[in-house]
Amino acid sequence: MGEIVRVDGVTKKFGGFVALNRVSLSINEFETTSIIGPNGAGKTTLINVITGKLHPENGRIYLYGRDITGLPPSRRVMLGLNRTFQIINIFQNMTVYENILISALSQGKDNARETVDNVISRLKLSEYRDVKAFKLPHGLQRILELAIALATHPKILFLDEPTAGLNPAEKSSITSILEDLGSNISLVIVEHDMDVVFSLSKRVIVMHKGEVIADGKPQEISLDHRVKEVYLG
Amino acid sequence: MLESVLFQILIGVYRSSYYWLIASGLTLIFGVTRVVNFAHAAFFVLGGYLAFTFFNLTGNFWFSLAAATLTTGLIGIVVERLLLKPLYRVEVLYQLLMTFAISLIINDMSKIVWGLTAQSIPIPSWFKVQIPIFNRFFPAYYVFVIGSSFLTFILLYILINRTMWGLRIRATWRDLGMAECLKINTQRIYALTFLLGTALAGLGGALMIPVSPVGPGLGDHLIITAFIVVVIAGLGNLLGTYISAYIVGIAESVFILFVPEVDILLIYAIMALILMVRPWGLFGEK
Amino acid sequence: MGFIRGKIGLDVLTLIITYAALISIPIFNDRFMLYLASLFMIYTLFSMAYNIMFGYAGLLSFGHSLFFATGAYGTAIFILRVFDDSIVGLLVGASLATGLALAVGLLTLRHGKIYFAMLTLAFTMLFYALLFKWRSFTGGSDGLAGISRRCFIGSMLQLEVFYYFIFIIFLVLMWTLYVLDRSNLGLIIKALGSNEERVEFSGHSIVRYRMISFLISGSISGVAGSLYALLIRVVTPDLAYWTTAAEPLIMTLLGGSGYFLGPLVGSLIFVAITTAVARIAEMWQLILGMVLISILLGFRGGIMGVISKVWGRL
Numbered sequence: 001m002g003e004i005v006r007v008d009g010v011t012k013k014f015g016g017f018v019a020l021n022r023v024s025l026s027i028n029e030f031e032t033t034s035i036i037g038p039n040g041a042g043k044t045t046l047i048n049v050i051t052g053k054l055h056p057e058n059g060r061i062y063l064y065g066r067d068i069t070g071l072p073p074s075r076r077v078m079l080g081l082n083r084t085f086q087i088i089n090i091f092q093n094m095t096v097y098e099n100i101l102i103s104a105l106s107q108g109k110d111n112a113r114e115t116v117d118n119v120i121s122r123l124k125l126s127e128y129r130d131v132k133a134f135k136l137p138h139g140l141q142r143i144l145e146l147a148i149a150l151a152t153h154p155k156i157l158f159l160d161e162p163t164a165g166l167n168p169a170e171k172s173s174i175t176s177i178l179e180d181l182g183s184n185i186s187l188v189i190v191e192h193d194m195d196v197v198f199s200l201s202k203r204v205i206v207m208h209k210g211e212v213i214a215d216g217k218p219q220e221i222s223l224d225h226r227v228k229e230v231y232l233g
Numbered sequence: 234m235l236e237s238v239l240f241q242i243l244i245g246v247y248r249s250s251y252y253w254l255i256a257s258g259l260t261l262i263f264g265v266t267r268v269v270n271f272a273h274a275a276f277f278v279l280g281g282y283l284a285f286t287f288f289n290l291t292g293n294f295w296f297s298l299a300a301a302t303l304t305t306g307l308i309g310i311v312v313e314r315l316l317l318k319p320l321y322r323v324e325v326l327y328q329l330l331m332t333f334a335i336s337l338i339i340n341d342m343s344k345i346v347w348g349l350t351a352q353s354i355p356i357p358s359w360f361k362v363q364i365p366i367f368n369r370f371f372p373a374y375y376v377f378v379i380g381s382s383f384l385t386f387i388l389l390y391i392l393i394n395r396t397m398w399g400l401r402i403r404a405t406w407r408d409l410g411m412a413e414c415l416k417i418n419t420q421r422i423y424a425l426t427f428l429l430g431t432a433l434a435g436l437g438g439a440l441m442i443p444v445s446p447v448g449p450g451l452g453d454h455l456i457i458t459a460f461i462v463v464v465i466a467g468l469g470n471l472l473g474t475y476i477s478a479y480i481v482g483i484a485e486s487v488f489i490l491f492v493p494e495v496d497i498l499l500i501y502a503i504m505a506l507i508l509m510v511r512p513w514g515l516f517g518e519k
Numbered sequence: 520m521g522f523i524r525g526k527i528g529l530d531v532l533t534l535i536i537t538y539a540a541l542i543s544i545p546i547f548n549d550r551f552m553l554y555l556a557s558l559f560m561i562y563t564l565f566s567m568a569y570n571i572m573f574g575y576a577g578l579l580s581f582g583h584s585l586f587f588a589t590g591a592y593g594t595a596i597f598i599l600r601v602f603d604d605s606i607v608g609l610l611v612g613a614s615l616a617t618g619l620a621l622a623v624g625l626l627t628l629r630h631g632k633i634y635f636a637m638l639t640l641a642f643t644m645l646f647y648a649l650l651f652k653w654r655s656f657t658g659g660s661d662g663l664a665g666i667s668r669r670c671f672i673g674s675m676l677q678l679e680v681f682y683y684f685i686f687i688i689f690l691v692l693m694w695t696l697y698v699l700d701r702s703n704l705g706l707i708i709k710a711l712g713s714n715e716e717r718v719e720f721s722g723h724s725i726v727r728y729r730m731i732s733f734l735i736s737g738s739i740s741g742v743a744g745s746l747y748a749l750l751i752r753v754v755t756p757d758l759a760y761w762t763t764a765a766e767p768l769i770m771t772l773l774g775g776s777g778y779f780l781g782p783l784v785g786s787l788i789f790v791a792i793t794t795a796v797a798r799i800a801e802m803w804q805l806i807l808g809m810v811l812i813s814i815l816l817g818f819r820g821g822i823m824g825v826i827s828k829v830w831g832r833l
Contacts, residue, residue, distance in 0.1 A: 051720070077722040089720075091713045094706075102710050105703055106722025112703070152722050269633075319816055326579060330772065331815050333765065337808030345802075453762060457644055464637060494652055501645040508641060509626055512634045 003065075004029045004156050004186050005050065005081070010059030012045055012210075019045040021210040022059070027156065032182045034197040034218075035190045037207035038230060043190045044086055046207070047158045051083045052076045063156075078106065080155035084145045084162060086190075092134040096125055096144055099133055103151035119147045123177060139170030146177065156186040163193050175199060198222075206230070236367040241490045242483055243366070247375040249482025250382030251277075253475055254437030255455060256462035257389060258430030260474050263463070264406045265426040268317060268328045272336035273434055274456035275343075280305045280435025281447035282343055285352045294357040298439050305435025306428045313427035318420070336452065344449050351448030378440050385433060386475050392429075393471060402426065461504045467517020477515065530700075530779050534693060537783065541686055545679060553682050554750075559790045560689040561746050562770060566782030567696055568739035569767035574776035575705070576732040577712030578632060581764045582639025585623070585646050586616040586737040588759035590744025592650065595663045595754045605670040605684070609745045616741020617734060624733040628726055643761055650756035662755035666748055685746055692739060693783075699735070700779050708732050740767075769807060772814055775821025784822050 005027040012020040020042045027033055035043050048054040050061055052073035060069045068076055091099050100119055104112040120126055123143055128136060133144060142162060149157055162178070163171045175196055178187060182200065191197050197204060197218065204221040206214035208230045214221055221227055259273045280301050287297035312335055320328045356374050363370035393399040404412040405422045412419055438447060458481065466477035481500065488496035507514065544556045565587060572578045594612035598605065627638040650657045657663070668675035668684075675681040699705045710718045711728055719725055748754050757763065766789070767782070774785025792810070796803040818825055 053716075072724065073719045074722055074724045077720060082720065089714065089717050091710055091717060093713055094710070098706060101703075102707055102718070102723075103721040105707065109703065148717070148721060316812060316816070323819070327815055327819065329579075330768075331812065334808045334811035334815065337804040337811070341802055341805035341808065345805075453760075457640075457761070460637065460640065464641075495648075498645065498648040498652060501641055501648055505638060505641040505645060508630075508634055508638045512630060 002029050003027070004063070005188075006062040006065075007046070007050060008060045008062065010046075010049055010056045010061070012042075012049055012054060012056045018210050020049065020056070023210070023212060024059075025205060025212055025215065027186065027188055028203075029186050030183070031202045032178075032187045032189070032200050033203045033205060034201040035188065035205045035207060036192070036194075036197060037213075040209075041207040042210040043207055044160055045210075047083060047160055047188075047190060051081060051158060074106075077152050077154075080153070081158075082149040082152050082154035082156075083158040084142075084149055084160060086160040086164065088138075088141050088145055090133050090141060090145055090148060093132060095130050095132055096120070096128045096136070096147075097130060099144055100147050100151045103148045107151070107153055115151055115153075119150050123147050123150075139166050139173070142166065142170070142174060143177070146174070150181075154185060156188065157181070159187065159189045161190055161192065163191065163196055171196065236369070238487070238490065240367040240369050240371070241486045243371055244375075245483035245486030246479065247379055247482075248486065249479040250378045251437050251441055252458060252462050252482050253382050253386065253478035254433050254440070255459040256466070256474050256478050257385070257471065258433040259459050260463050260466065260468055260471075261389075261433075262426055262430040264468050265402060266317075266321075266423050267325055268332060270430070271329060271332040271456065272312075272339060273332075273430070274452040274454075274459055275336040275339040276305050276309060276431040276434040277438040277441075277455060278343065278447055278452045279308065279339060280438030281442040281451075282347050282352060282438070283435065284439035284442050285347065285354055285447070288354040294354075294443075297354070298436070301439035302432050302436040305438070306432030309431025309435075310424050310428040312431075313424055317427075318423075321423075336456075340449060340452060349449060351446035352442070353446040354443050356443040372444070374444060381436075381440060385436065386471070389429075389433075390471055398425070458500075461500060463514075464504055465507055465514055467514020470516040473514070473516025530697065533780055533783075534697065537693075538690060541689070545682060550678060553678050555790060555794060557678070557682055557685050557746075557750050559786055560685050561743050561750065562766070562786040562790060563783045564689060564692055564746070565740055565743035566767040566770040566774075566786050567693070568736045568743065570771045570776055570782045571696075571699075571708065571732050571736040571739075573768065573771055574778075574781065575708045575712050576729060577715070578729065578732075579636045579768075580639040581636055581761050582623070582643040583736070583740050583767060584759050584761060584764035585639070585643040586620060586740035587744035587747070587763060588643075588646060588650065588754075588756075589616040589619050590741030590746075591748035591754045591758050592657060592663075592744075593741070594745040594748045595666050596657070598666055598669075599663060603667060603669045605668050605675060605749055609688075609742065609749070612745035612748070613738055613741045616744065617738040620734050620737025620741075621730075624730045624737075628729045628733060639764075640761055643759055643764060647756055647759035647761075650759055657756070658754075660756060662753060664753045666752040666754070668749055668752075681749070685750070688742065688746065692742065696739075697779070704731070769811060771821075772811065773821055775823030777820060778823035778827075781821050781823045788822065 003026045007023055007025050010020055010023045011018070023046060035046070037043055045054065049056050052071060060067055062068065063076070063079055063081055068079065091102065097116060100116045101112060104115040107115065120129060123146065125143065125147060128140065133141065136144065146162070163174055166174065171193070178200055181187065189200065201218055204216065204218050205212055206221060206227050213230065214224050214227050255273060255277050259270055262268055262270050283304050284297045284301035287300045288294065291297065316331055316335060317328055320331055360374040360377055362373040364373055364376065393402060401412070401417045401422055404415065404417055405419050409419060441447065462474065462477045462481050465480060466474040485496065485500060488499050492499065541556055541560065544552055569583050572580050590612040593615040594608040597611040598608040623642055627635050630638065651660055653659070668681055675684055707718065707723055707728055711725065715725055718728070744758065770785035770789045771782045772785065773788050774783065775781035792806055793803045796806050814821060
């Protein structure tokens, strides 16, 4: 299992506030990784920097060894990197089909419709094909968000709180989809729900105040005293 | 030759006074309410017309000046409460479009009320003096305008930076959400900002009408100059806007002297250049 | 802003009805009606082009007068000074407008929306100043007059003949715009107006698609300008003044920017209001302002929005 994404000494500031403080880490292929930590730890900022939404003051990002630090998000998507958002970010006024089609089109006009059909059936969205996105319940919107990302054939997918605001049934639905995906796409999941974290991840990274304070197997992390402090102290 | 240039610069300083009076309100309103007030120049023109009416009623220059300024401000606040307030929750674009609609209405209403020809009022007698300078004569009234403009800058500066109201305005400017958390009545601040901003524009028009007739179409042209000043200045800085008004006014005057074939061209080119290279203006914050 | 609704059947039906109505205007033998219908077609093309930026891509521009004026002046200068042929003149005007759209686009589309809007304002005023000052080339404040309407068939000086010229171009371009609206490209451009960030993360370069929209929008605006020059046979600098750019914006809002045929409906209403009111009094700005206010306060979807709501309730 090789390294797919490497973050090297990344610092991100907002005015005087340091959101990320010289963060370095590696994500390995097909090793579903979770990033956890209290609010304000810098988890979403890290995702934003890796995916290109934000530009770091310092440091570099590498994808399969290639420096992508200066590339716009659309280029990173074309290189195989994609993400979902913490706050649902879809085309509200368009149908499920259209939402996914737009993504699929970036991969080439010819196979686009086929890709959309595949993603729709894989994520069991067939009966909602022609429904406008804003009419869907929250849980289905999250699945749609996932579908949009999948249509770009990502090799690595960053998910920012994919189960936020979902009821237990919806949560287990998404979790099983993710489990299924994890075997051929590398997944990095920012999560607060520990059940989800433990059931899916092979590795857990803990962040606090812009730094990585722990990194290892789920079992180890749950016993780590620093982690406990950060969450309880 | 040198004297011509110096005199021209003086003329530029004079014209800048009006630019400051328009731009200050424009940038104040945008900073606090995020509304790009396309109707702002229309308020300037309105101020001139109102001064004309008040002067015809009372024959008193000072009263007309004050009444015109105040009335313009009141009209501004009424317009804001009635037509802009309902749109604050909707996209910013619609507010901009609303101010555009307002400018259309003010323009045509002005034609109805004051007719199609330009209007003017006489200069008060004690300003009829001409001051000899740089081998020419500079009207004393122009000095009065420059002085008044400077006075408004000082007063505005004190208001914004040294009073409680100013503090609330600055807070709302910085961060609306935060201001609301601090229990600042932001709706009242919005209204006050409009009152102040449009009054400043109205004052400009009222000051101008004795020396330069006010007629339809003046607004369309002035709004562009106002935007140029605000763009060059960038937002967030009263002093910056004041300085930029002078940059534009003086540059314009000097260009007219040396390169009349391309004077307005240069002004627009400068605006475009700044927007492309340094969009936050010379004095704004990134 | 940015999502275009429209059931396939309704759009095509309306277009066909419009074509039929327009082609039958000559029957009435009323020169003024022909003139109004010509104006309607030109304004419709201008607003439809404008809406590609405004309604589809979600970008407000005050500079479309730039392309309109380029088309108009390009055609005028070519016909008067180089070669007297309307068709070639139109092509020249349109090409210049397209080229300009490319240049301006490269300079302005990278910026945020507000700066983009202000930049377009600056550029159109720059062009206005150029037209105004460069007397020897552009005729200055007087503009250029006496544009003839010669082409390989003969002269189209007769409005009855020229009308068909405009109509054919209108027919072709409206159909092209319809095809665009239904296409994948159209979908992506609409996505821009709906959620730019999502477009970026769907793998498409925002700047690239903005540029494509700008080019299409600019060139069709140029065609509209060329046709206008040929219709009125005079060009003046105020064509480049920012207030000219405000007209397609108003028409689009009137009709409804979220609908494919919104601009067409808006243009119809605009021509109706300005003609009707101009006959009564010179108060069209006032009426327009009030109509605009009512739309902004209550009917932000424009006339088409009202129609579709009523339709929904039937």
